[in-house]
Amino acid sequence: MSQINAYRRKFMATLGGVAVGGLASSVILRTVQAGDVPAKPADQPVSNQVRWGMLIDVNRLTDGGASMVEACKREHGWGNDPKARPEQQAQWMRTVKVTDKLTKYSFTLPVMCQHCEEPPCVDVCPTGASMKRADGIVQVNKHICIGCRYCMMACPYKARSFVHESLTDQRPHSPRGIGTVESCNLCVHRVDQGQLPACVEAAPNAVIFGDLNDPNSRISQAMKALGGSQIRADLSLNTGVRYLGL
């Protein structure tokens, strides 16, 4: 009986997914709106009243997220470290191609730090450098990172990278340097000033960014209507980055 139930659930989920795909392309995703990120006064700390999140509609990404990755590279200056081998290069965000073995149906999605509510990287960090801000953004406080790379091991999304070499001329708003771990920080420097993350600006028709705690925000409305699946939902991490059309 339980097997049958499991099968039914799976079937219904598939149906739901199809329905979501159809809806998403027609109804919700409009262009990025300025009101998604209200500007915070510079001298005020972030509050836990908001939780930043992102909803990515995979079907509406014409390039599978490649332009989002490029925008991230430009914003934070990673991906071109002069001495690193290709497999050593930092990778804050990457595109992953998924193919169904039976039907050969395939799609590509961008994967970066999922900004979990219960982040495993924060659990394992021996110094407290891997941290979650009050507004739900998970990031590395590089001032106290000792470069042990436990967080890289713990992250189920392979979202973190290690800098192996001395760097110069980093972006002033995005410090990165030898011996520290780094990852997507949801463009904290932009969000704190009321701007959207760089990757969201690069794919305005496919991505909604906003406050998950506010039931009236565009992202909450969209997720209420269409859902928003997590990658590895079985881990119960309650990710802040959600996908449509997986």
Add this chain to the structure above:
Amino acid sequence: MPLLSHIKSLLGLVLLATLLVGCDAGVPEPNLAPAKAKAAQCVEPTADMRKNHMVYLDVHRDKTVIEGIRTNKHSLNECINCHVVPTREDGSAVHYTDEKKDHFCASCHTYVGVKLDCFQCHADRPQIVENINYQHKLSSNTYHLSAQSVQPDMNDLLWLSQSQTQGATQ
């Protein structure tokens, strides 16, 4: 005998003095020109800054990274924007590791032998390629570090003309 010992100690003193003078001549002068250039315009008094700049920076960095407070006053980026010129007159980039020791922070830190860690991660010079007006404004058309005034932007002109007309009517 006491006379001889006096002479001995005197000789010793003279020898020590000459040695000290010799050492003194050997110490290189620090290049304080970059540090003095902007001292009067700093956000804190010079003496306070000289002693406590790392306290200000440490407090601010924790507030910024952990709490998201991004004020300009004690921000390292603003220190760099004001005190470091991005390129020398010959067009070469100014870095804190350069032999010339003309980077604002390095000019003093190398002299006193205190290691600079900030710039392993942080940019050590302003980035002007994408942000030409990187220096913070002193008034409507003068920026830190620029002796010559730059072209005022449209908003400033509008504001100016408005205030002038108001003044005329009064």
